[in-house]
Amino acid sequence: MIKELTILPGKDKNANRENFDQITIQAGETISIVGPTGSGKTAFITDIELLAQGDTATKRRILINGKIPREEVRYDPAQKPIAMITQNTKCFADLSVEDFLSVHARARKIRSKKIINDTIELANKFTGEKIKPHYKVTVLSGGQTRSLLIADALLIGAAPIILLDEIENAGIFKQEVIEIIQNTSKIIIFVTHDPVIALLTKKRLIMGTGAVKKILCQNESETGAAQNLLELDRKMGVIRENLRAGFEITNELLNVSFA
Amino acid sequence: MKLVIIAGPPSAGKTSLTKQIVKAFHPDLKIAYLKIDVVKAYEDIELQKEFQVLTKKIYSGDLCPDHAEVMVMGEAIQWAENNHADLFIVESAGLCLRCSPYLNQGLGIVVLSSIAGIHAPEKMGAMVALADIAVVTKIDLVSQAEREVLIQKIKDVHPGIILLETNALQGTSLNRLYELIKNSPPIDQKTLMLKGNPPLGTCTICVGKKEIGWKYHFGIVKKLDGLAAEYLYRGE
Incomplete structure (x- = not known):
């Protein structure tokens, strides 16, 4: 412990x-x-x-x-109580996503096979373009790599210190990540x-x-400020995702988002 | 005198690691350093300049570097001992991956870069399988997950190996290596042997025959199409 x-x-x-x-x-x-x-x-x-x-x-x-x-x-x-998500956006291992995860699970002495799919599924919650198990880790985009490494750290690293x-x-999608890791005993x-x-x-x-x-x-006013910023960040997120998906930003959208 | 033999592919970080070892022990221990390389090496000059330790280099030339080591090691150890060295560090080029330069005494260290590729440990054969310690370098360049995947691959080749990870430029987390060197017993030159098995034999090309065609050659030679019934080719 x-x-x-x-x-x-x-x-x-x-x-x-x-x-x-x-x-x-x-x-x-x-x-x-x-x-x-x-x-x-x-x-x-x-x-x-x-x-x-x-x-x-x-x-x-x-x-x-x-x-x-x-x-x-x-x-x-296997004994390390620490999982670290580094700034790396590149993997050099000539392995498929599922092989990479299964070797890492072996390194961390995790026997369950289910963890591979669970990790890919979680990674796909953080990234726009979905990662498939047979993709080589070397061809993943920067964002996909980070999403995979974050999901890997959470489920396979599964350490009390993150x-x-x-x-x-x-x-x-950082808010999704923060939601998952907050309010744990980590x-x-x-x-x-x-x-x-x-x-x-x-x-x-x-x-x-x-x-x-x-x-x-x-301090207390920071807690308040954080809530306001969080709301602002969510609105930014809506606009960002609309832009990324190729939509035009309309007054209506702005009204909904910034009401 | 303690002996440390360092092997690994070019650019893995052997010399950076050597420098960290020298930094850790110099001047408490008198250090002698031998570099074995094939074509060109500057490491001896660098180390001499930076730390004023005793250095020497040898080019293996027509011999493979591990073969050259076997040949010169006796004299080299004598040279180090005559100069009252407490720690003798040998840095090998180790190129063809058929053999490994480790001896039955002292410490054998293989240096692998984090970005060398995931299949490197398997490909490096005896250089990994017969080492006492593996030092994985450049860990600042890859994610924790990828480091652990590489470590697992090294363990698959050699389950008993002592694994260390470092950023050799900074000498990060090498305390354990220094302890292992400190605690390694002195060598006895009379019973010093190569740890691995050398190749079964040599071929006629290796001994300098230039004639073209099977009939001029014998030895352990594989045919290009691989269909040769006898692996051991005895000449025609």
Whole structure:
């Protein structure tokens, strides 16, 4: 059981020690990591994914339930309690979608055959153009690849800690993703430039020059703002999907969407 | 003296990994480094410049690189020992994938790139199957799922292998490798042997016969159409 995740301070790009004693994230908490590009956001979640023990560029150390994780937990995918959705929009494996998923299920020691179709079905909820089991993963579009990798992380990775790197990219339906992962007992960490996602999480970590600069908790007016932004985002979504489907944007549509 | 033999296809990240190992142990351990390559190699100069460690290179020329290694290894180990090295790192070119350069002592490390292709572990045969440790590099370029798929493919070839993943340019999460090197026992030159089996024999082309046609040749040769009844061709 994962009760908490602890991040011990490392060093910033100028080799100065990070200005916190430890960051502890409890099961069920959602966190967002924000900051300019190059500020160390991806490095922060990569440290978590690798369960770094002072042996990454940042020198951070990661504890699970207050303890240094055992070696097997670090190196065996079947025991790893972490699923990470990276920014990759490309797969290099010369495998079909179903073969890719079945090898990954084997790596994570999942026996059920049903998981393959379930994963493809879930991926198809996030993407416009549907993915078929016999497609090669190498020919999937950027958005399809991300959708597949997200569904894979949720069902095959199926870990108590989920790390998502800029999920808003590549034109996938992010609200569907957020709906599925919220209100679970998982630890969920978003790296994001999206104000909606940033305001929806309980805590925000602000990064700069490779270090955690500030930790903020969501305040009441932010919760309100998040709801407004969510509504705005939904409206944007309607227009985006209409544009994508080749429709013209009419006054009627605008009235319905923005009423 | 400890021995580490590093193998892997070109551009997998062997030298980047070597540099991280050198960084981790230099100057606590005195390091000697040998590069075996076929046509061209600059790694020895790079390492010499960057870390002032003892380096040497050899071009295998007409021999295959693994064969060259077997031939020069005795002298090379003597050279390293005469220079009081504590850790001897050999970086091999390992090209034809028929053999592997690992010895029955020390550590054999195969370096594979995350983007080398999913069937690479199977294709690399002995280089993966006889290694003690596999280091998967360039992990920052692919998704977690794809990394785990590649790891599974390596385990299919060699279930007992110790698997490590790294971004070798940064030297990410290599603590376990350093521990394994630290704990590996010293080698004994008198009982040092090649780990894998060398090829069954050589062919007449390999020994330099230039004549065209079957009647001039013998050895273990396959015919182009594959219909040859006898796999072992004894000449006509």
